[in-house]
Amino acid sequence: MEMVQSKFVTIKTHIEEAPQESMFDIKTQTISTSIQPETNDVIVKCLYLSIDPYQLNRMKSKSSSQNTVADASKITPGMMINGGGLGRVIASGHPDYQKNDIVCGSLNWAEYTVVNNGNMLMKVNNIEFPLSYHVGVFGSSGLTAYGGFFRVCKPKKGDKVFVSAAAGSVGNLVGQYAKLYGCYVVGCAGTKEKVELLKGKLGFDEAFNYKGETDLNSTLKRYFPNGIDIYFDNVGGEMLEAAVANMNSFGKIAVCGVISDYTNSGRRTAPSMIDIIYKRIMIQGFLVSDFYTDELKDFMPVTKDYVRGGKLCVLEDISCGIECIPGAFVGLFRGENVGKKIVKMDEE
């Protein structure tokens, strides 16, 4: 029986606020690369890991995601952390997967993952794009953006769309989908460079650095003199409050993330309920897991076409090596990533 050393990342204790690298440990376990008899397990060597802010909720002692989503249960100190990833099958007891297959799915923040019964793995056939795209633009970030925008916000051409964390993994795609659909799009981000990127390469109509603004309400009024029709919210907090104040009647707000609340459990978002009534605003929370259905079967072909045609810019921010995971994750909450944060775990 052959054995390999597999490094993996854990949290030392539950994390209740903005995470620090010192809160993580890198440990090593020895795993067998032979399939246990009588199982359909698949052993996957990780190549790319998706690094996502929602994981912080799972690291809290009282996890919000607990009991609501099957694969997003609480993360326990010392234990393995799972998340979206792509890797190569090194051994398989499952008839659908063969050695050397490239697969996407829920992998551990580890060099090797034993996937019980090949659960929720998806084979990547006909490799046409860089493999990393499958954990980002073709993975949950893309689906979150696509489903959140088209299904939750139900846009009309010409709608005025505001996207926060617009240079982030989901935000940049929402803005691009909205532009391709014929909307007017303004994004906000936290650095001058990101703002330039949004207005330049990504084709947003306007973008601004929220850190340079003192009164977000007035800022939004300046960028949306005729009001906001759709707000795709990745941050919550004051930005959501300012957006509500600037929404048009029958405006729609898709709540995708609340960075402000993930890292500061004391801070609560308090939008004007009177505005919500008088402007008949809809606020809708959603999870990407709801979009893994036939209803969104257009997501992949449409997105691949856009990427193929050079219409959708794929913005990746890749660090290399398992040692980078804590820093990559921590950086999400400091706005360090530009586009999709990915850790490349090994050479393809």
Add this chain to the structure above:
Amino acid sequence: MEMVQSKFVTIKTHIEEAPQESMFDIKTQTISTSIQPETNDVIVKCLYLSIDPYQLNRMKSKSSSQNTVADASKITPGMMINGGGLGRVIASGHPDYQKNDIVCGSLNWAEYTVVNNGNMLMKVNNIEFPLSYHVGVFGSSGLTAYGGFFRVCKPKKGDKVFVSAAAGSVGNLVGQYAKLYGCYVVGCAGTKEKVELLKGKLGFDEAFNYKGETDLNSTLKRYFPNGIDIYFDNVGGEMLEAAVANMNSFGKIAVCGVISDYTNSGRRTAPSMIDIIYKRIMIQGFLVSDFYTDELKDFMPVTKDYVRGGKLCVLEDISCGIECIPGAFVGLFRGENVGKKIVKMDEE
């Protein structure tokens, strides 16, 4: 030309918080009971006035309703206040209305109203029910409850429904519609007597006095051990926050009123955005004015059938005489009314 003295109610100054009777004036004007030549005006003697909490928003110096709804513009100190009412035509220059017709529409808080061009008046034909019903259960309160519940909340039979201000004009009807539709219904109110009324005469499954509760979150957990599917919100504030914490996945919240914010502009409702995401909660503000369409043409026949058959209890709280208007209005914010607050202005 015959003239009549017409008393009317005004505000002395804009009102920014909980209203007091001393903030109102009763004045008198002299109006001609003859139609001005070349006009289609209709002069209406008021019989019943609907007294509604949303009017407080119109009395603020910075009105939230301004510019969003045509007939809910700002109320100016010293000037006439309009609202829902029913009366008898005493003179008409409009071909559709004759002397002695009974009409509903936007009337002033006054003994007589000159309705320009008979604008938005609706004739009450075939008088089958008490006239007061037309400003309550068959008027905007009923339509708010019906449209808000069926169109905004889109209930399923068996849904677990929570209604706040459940003994109020809209809340009591929402609860009754929900019960008739086959839902499990819990209401909250502010006195023991109201709670008894909800559980007794109105047939709610459960009801509680929120003033006797110290932790609304636990209270709702007690009444909804399996969670809330629909929350019909008339109050905002802490109750909305507690409801969000107790909502089931894909729960729906119709925001009809925010008494807590009407009277206290400093207080903001701060629901957990993380709950909203993970439980995919929808929060939707709405206005009854959106329901004056064919889409809700079933409202009136269905409601009349229910009332005729004794299935829907009509809960009215009637004061008599124009002098009662300030007290009736002020009482809304003290929870004094039981059911629909109406002022009877004159004998039929």
